[in-house]
Amino acid sequence: MILACAGGVGGARLALGLSEVLPAEALVVAVNTGDDFEHLGMHVSPDLDTVMYTLAGINDPVQGWGIFGETWNFMNALEALGGETWFRLGDRDLATHVERTARLRRRESLSAITTGLCERLSVRQRVVPMSDDPVPTIVHTTEGELAFQEYFVRRRAEPRLMRVEYRGAAKAAIAPGLLAALNHPSLEAIVICPSNPYLSIGPMLALPGMREALMRRRVPAIAVTPIVGGEAVKGPAAKIMRELGEEPSPLTVARFYGALIDALVIDHVDAHLAPSVRALGLRPLEAQTIMRDRDSRTALARAVVQLAGADGERATA
C-alpha cells in the first residue's frame, strides 16, 4: 500500500496516476485541509474536492478545479443579488459543499464525510483529510495577515508572502485514516505529491506527530518536485520561494523536506541538479514530471512506484 500526500491540482494528478497503476485498495491519499474555509455559510474543502473529483473522473481538466461540464447558474444569480462571487462555486460542486456542511453540523467527522462522499462518487481509493480538526493556513504578507483563500483566490497570491502560519496545528490531531496508513503493516512507500511545499504539504507536516512519524518510517518516502526548470508547474510555489529568499529550484524542495524523504523525483530539464540532490542526502530520480495526459501521468506514477520498490528493497537489504 502506498500513502500519497497531496494538495490540490498537482497532488490530485499524481494521485490519479497512482490510482491508474495500483490496485484500488493499495492507495491511500491524504489531503491537505489547510485551504479549508467557511464561505457563504458553507465549509469548503478545495483540495479534498479536487482530489475526490479527479479520482472520480469528473474534474474539470482545464481549469484544474471543480467539475467538468459545470454550470454557473447559482453563481450568476448570486452575482445579480450582489453576493460574494470571488470564489467560484459551480452548481454541481455546490452540492458537495452543502452536503459536507450539513453533515459537519450533524457532528460527523470530515473523515467520515469524505469517505461517504467518495463512496457516492465511486472513488475506490481511500481519500482521507490530513486532520478532522481545523488547521487554517494564514498567510502573513507585507499587506498583513490573510486567510488562505483570501490570499490565494481573491488576491491571486499577489501579496508578498513573509511567513505561513498553520493556525491551530498544535492542537490538531492527525486524522485516523492518515495515522492508520502511516502505521499500517502493508505500507510500502510514502509519496509526497508535486504540491506546494509551504501551502499544501506544510500544513500536514505541522500536525503534531507527523514529522516524527515520517522520521521513524520503515518504508521509503519519495517527493516529486513541483518546481521544474525554475518555475512552478502550477500555482505560486516559485513566487513564494523567491519571497522567502530561496531559489525556485528542486533543491529548495529537497532542503524543505530534508530527512523526511529518501528520494526526490526531479524533471529531466533539471537533470544537472541530480548531484546536488544527492549531496543533500537524497536519491534523485529523473523523470518527466509534467503530467499533461494519461500517458505522462501513469509514466510518472510508475516511476515513483518503481523507485519506492527499489528503495524498499534497498532498505530491506
Added chain:
Amino acid sequence: MILACAGGVGGARLALGLSEVLPAEALVVAVNTGDDFEHLGMHVSPDLDTVMYTLAGINDPVQGWGIFGETWNFMNALEALGGETWFRLGDRDLATHVERTARLRRRESLSAITTGLCERLSVRQRVVPMSDDPVPTIVHTTEGELAFQEYFVRRRAEPRLMRVEYRGAAKAAIAPGLLAALNHPSLEAIVICPSNPYLSIGPMLALPGMREALMRRRVPAIAVTPIVGGEAVKGPAAKIMRELGEEPSPLTVARFYGALIDALVIDHVDAHLAPSVRALGLRPLEAQTIMRDRDSRTALARAVVQLAGADGERATA
C-alpha cells in the same frame, strides 16, 4: 396606498395583479414567514421568495414556486451524494437562500435583506416580511407535531391536521415595514389575498398587535376567498377546513376573518352565498377570483381596488 397581506402562490398572484393596476409606490405586500425554515444550513423563506419572484416576473408560472427556466444541477448532484432532496432547490433559487442566510448571519434583519434582494431583482413595490422574528408554523396532526415544510412539502399535507401553532408568535414583533404600512396616513385599504387562512394569514394575525391594528383600522379591509366552489384554488385549505370540522366554503373564510375585514370577494360560482356573507356582517363582492392570466388577475385586482375605494368613500361619508 394599499397593504396586501399574502402567503405564497395565490397571494403572490393577487399582489402581482395589484402591482399591475397601482403605481409601484402605492403597494406594500406583507408576506407570511411562518413557512420559513432552516434547510441544508440555509434559511429558506418560501413565501417571500414566491412573492418576490412573482413581482420580479421571474417566477415559474407552472409549478407556482421557484424561478422560470430554472436548472437543477445542484439538486441532481446532491441526490447523487445522498443528500436531502425532498425540498427542491433550483440552481438560481439557491442564490437567494445562500445570500439571505449569509446576510442573516451578518445580523441584517429579514426586512432589510428582503428590501435589498427586491432592489436587486428590480421589484419596485415594497415587500416586507410579517416579522423579523422567527414564528415557525407547527402543524399538530394525528401523526404528531410536524414542522411546516415537513407537513406541507415532505408529507404533501397528507397527515390529518388537528391544530396549527404559530410558535414564538407571542414574542415576535410585527416587522417595521408592516407596522409602518398599517399606521401610514396614506393607507387606503388592507387586502387579504386569497391565501390559506390558517397557514398563510393565521401567522400574521398571531403577531401581538396585529388583530388589534386591524380592528381599529380606519380604512376598509377586504379579503379574497381562496375557496371557490367548495374547493381550494390551490393547496390544502379545503382539506384543512374539513379536518377542522368546517365546511370548505367562503363562509368559513368569512367567519375566520370576522370583524377583521369589511368585505369578502367571492367567486361568481359562489354567488348564492352572498346573502350568507352579508348575514355575517360582511359586504360580499362577486368576481372572477381564479387568476389564470394577466387579464383575470388585473380584473380581480381592479375589482378589489374599486371595492376598497367604494368602501373607503362609504366609511368617509
